[in-house]
Amino acid sequence: MRGFVDSLLDLVLPATCAGCDEPAARALCDPCLAALDRARPRATRPDPAPDRMPPTYALAAYAGVLQRAVVQFKEENRHELAGALGGLLGRVVDRAVAGAGAPAVAGAGAPVVLVPVPSTAAAVRRRHGDHMLRLARAAARGRPGVAIARPLRALPRRDDSAELTAAERAAAARDAFAVRLGETAALRARIERDGAVVVVLDDIVTTGVTLTAAARRLEEAGVLVHRAAVLAATQRRRGRSPAHPPAVVGRALGPRRAAVRTVAG
Template identity: 45%
Template sequence: MVAALLGELADLVLPGACAGCGAERVRLSYGTCAACVTALEALRPYATAPSPSPAGFPPCVTVGSYAGSLRGALLAYKEKGRHRLARPLGALLAGAVAAVAPRDRPVVLLPVPSTAAARRERHGDHMARLTDHAVRRLRTAGYTATTVQPLRALPKPDSTSLDAAGRLISAVNSLRISPRISVLQRGGRIRGTLVVTDDIVTTGATLAAVARRLEEADMQVTGAAVLAATQLRRTAPGN
């Protein structure tokens, strides 16, 4: 809490470089220069899927590709503690959610959980914070929107040497359904269009694993909304 507050103050007193492009000595809005704000506002969410897609990968909409101002802003938010970016990035994420969820039904956002180590490193749960801002923006736009966290993330071993199937198994094994889930379901808080939110989709293993774990608890995911999608190189069969 203190760390987050200090981060906010540092941002106010020493705006520093633009979070999106690194430009210095420019006027910043939420830590972002006018050119980057224009670039971010011009993004139009689109459907994306990794190639190849892991089994159970949900329909997914991304705000944009992991490049340019979006990549810069996301890195500054996630890795450099520029927490004020949660508001504009959350608003962008809401745009991707709106492309997945019909407006006439309640929508429930389920952020991909962070491990305890990631929360310590990033001064809090960066996806929960982003998702809270997305919920606010959706409500302003007329949606009945809420967020719940039915999952816990355990540390998972380095997956770079695993193949696609191995990555998916590793991702599923690192997720636990919270014991509170049945209480939440009975309370009616988890009713509506379920949309998983994440920052970046790369191989799709995390989103597929989250959808699978939620399904085991009778929660059918409608889709996923992410801020950025990396462009994967296709590999030849057998590689």
């Protein structure tokens, strides 16, 4: 009977923390949660950045606790992380809308519309749902005046983006999205009627080509993108780094341990 109960609990509760791989009864242990809570969203921009890339904000660098949690959520189908990661993304949205160092957006109290970068149909099947839509819903939860729109749809990808050069990624990104006419018209009407602020959401920014392509496609359809918000910004190992590197939250010390700390970026 004891073995049956333990097996049942293993199905219901995560066996390890997604941030440090230590045994835990929750998706993220208390130290990892505390480290993520201490992270302060800030502006980030790849160097070089694509032309017309929207002002972008990130919670932290794509490393340590945050990297592990994003990978576990996105690629290991740990959907229970959506609430925690989405809440953190909501904080990035708050900072992005109010943030300095970028052109001013609508006045305080203006409604905010979150536009998650869509996943391809193949990715949705592989991940048992659209991971960015999950994060967007969690980011909007408990934030009055924040809504979600889905004016974009992802077109099938012809190549694995991991195998493409930066120039090839930019070219592929330009043809990665199409607009949903009805959703786009409704979003345009909301902007005109209410002065809504549009924020494009993604999980990670590397070269900025995906965010830029999404923003351009919307702008071609008459929807101005004011900001972009992501959970993490990569710190490129070769070539130039982000112009404003965010902090690193936690660094792995081994296969089963991680130091949970914030390193100023």
